[in-house]
Amino acid sequence: MNHIALIGRLTRDPELRYTPNGVAVSNFDLAVDRPVPNQQGERETDFIRIIAWNKLAENVANYVKKGRLVGVEGRLQIRSYETQDGQKRRVAEVVASQVQFLDRGRDDSAAAGNG
């Protein structure tokens, strides 16, 4: 089991690319707020990287922009890679299975998913 549910705002427009074999993939960052315990009204923000594949990647790129509020479901993935000078790094990202659009007029609550 590896399931994460987030609600937050995009910090930038999603970036849509295609793999060499034509699979759509898009990335964006989500600003997710939370209250600071015992500090009334204060909030802190986590900036969480999201990755979407296939039709969901295209829907996100077409319908969501910087500043929009979305709900995201997916799984947390830790990817390892090496920098050019040979250091090992790890990047955490949420692989989205569902993205739900939450503000803006009658589009409210529209949703997109894979599979």
Next chain:
Amino acid sequence: MNHIALIGRLTRDPELRYTPNGVAVSNFDLAVDRPVPNQQGERETDFIRIIAWNKLAENVANYVKKGRLVGVEGRLQIRSYETQDGQKRRVAEVVASQVQFLDRGRDDSAAAGNG
């Protein structure tokens, strides 16, 4: 582990009551949409009963109304009771731990929780 995450709209204003010993409790129903598989554009709706306690009950009663979009986190509880003519019945409800307000101006994304 018993955790549920929902996004939906209230079908009526929340009802606020107090137990004999003065504990606030409020109830509302959430309309939660989902796509019907293989039926493009079709949606079905689950109507899910939510119960909130204490300060969260009061916040919900004060700030959320029928039609508003909210995110709810909590646990699924199955309560048993007997009808007046002695039949056993069971009711399912989500005991909310967090409610997040998702539409309406700069209130966007305000949140309330217990504990």
Next chain:
Amino acid sequence: MNHIALIGRLTRDPELRYTPNGVAVSNFDLAVDRPVPNQQGERETDFIRIIAWNKLAENVANYVKKGRLVGVEGRLQIRSYETQDGQKRRVAEVVASQVQFLDRGRDDSAAAGNG
């Protein structure tokens, strides 16, 4: 968004049936414990109905038995029906998307899902 995550024990063996058009469906109940607040060591139990479809229904029926510990992911569904004497009733059940087997030797942590 409608996602639930549960860990609990089966209260009986799963029941496997097939719809008239040959789709596998299986049902079981999960006993899900939780601590009673402020009552050290006390626990209460929710008995939650699970329904699985297709290959997941068959895997569950084949590999899980009464008493086994499992993790379940899915969505909460409220189904309405009428009794023979015309009363309206509602039943809550979790439509499983994943079931993970959690005890018993090297089977530990085996998982099965749909789609």
Next chain:
Amino acid sequence: MNHIALIGRLTRDPELRYTPNGVAVSNFDLAVDRPVPNQQGERETDFIRIIAWNKLAENVANYVKKGRLVGVEGRLQIRSYETQDGQKRRVAEVVASQVQFLDRGRDDSAAAGNG
């Protein structure tokens, strides 16, 4: 909303420390398996860093060891820091709110949480 649910095994014994003002904090890594799509029987593993605070930190340190299967609930946090040579780095970790012990005899399904 920021909620994650995981089931996995500890890759090492948890490490228990105390902050200068005496707050318990413990760290461990969880190996979380998932099936590789379209590759029958193949599995990949994410290694996810967990952090627990207060009484939960102490319970985890006392009762859980390397290799044990646990369920973890919490939130995903992205922490920024600077390396000694002034590079900015980010680390992702799950701040646990509940840890449930899932294997080993009658301890099965014991749980510990904060708040």
Next chain:
DNA sequence: TTTT
């Protein structure tokens, strides 16, 4: 690098 960050959103309202």
Next chain:
DNA sequence: TTTT
């Protein structure tokens, strides 16, 4: 109707 309930599991350990």
